[in-house]
Amino acid sequence: MELRDARMLEAFQSGTPSVADDLVFPGEKSSPISVRALSENYFLPSLERANLRRFRFHDLRHTLGSLLIEAGAPLPFVRDQMGHSSIQITADKYVHLLAGRNVRFIDRRTH
Numbered sequence: 627m628e629l630r631d632a633r634m635l636e637a638f639q640s641g642t643p644s645v646a647d648d649l650v651f652p653g654e655k656s657s658p659i660s661v662r663a664l665s666e667n668y669f670l671p672s673l674e675r676a677n678l679r680r681f682r683f684h685d686l687r688h689t690l691g692s693l694l695i696e697a698g699a700p701l702p703f704v705r706d707q708m709g710h711s712s713i714q715i716t717a718d719k720y721v722h723l724l725a726g727r728n729v730r731f732i733d734r735r736t737h
Contacts, residue, residue: 629650630645633645633648651668664683665683669683687708688719690707691707691708691716691719691720692720692723694707695723695724696723701716701717704720
């Protein structure tokens with residue numbers, strides 16, 4: 627919120643009416659930050675400071691999909707959140723979690 631307020635004040639002072647289209651964490655020359663720079667400058671140092679083992683930034687994406695499936699989210703919702711082009715891609719990627727979800731759902735219904 628502080629960052630947003632500071633950016634809004636800067637924009638207002640320069641005559642810009644909105645910051646809605648601005649990047650939250652811009653790279654050089656106000657362009658999108660590269661994945662490499664994001665990982666090297668922010669992500670990996672954060673893991674180290676938190677004393678967590680190193681893993682790929684992309685692994686966070688799979689974690690999101692897995693947590694959604696395990697929470698019982700419908701496949702079309704998971705597909706949309708992950709940006710998959712088809713439900714088949716989503717099902718293929720998370721099929722190992724679907725069976726467990728179905729068993730938990732059935733167990734919940736029979737008790």
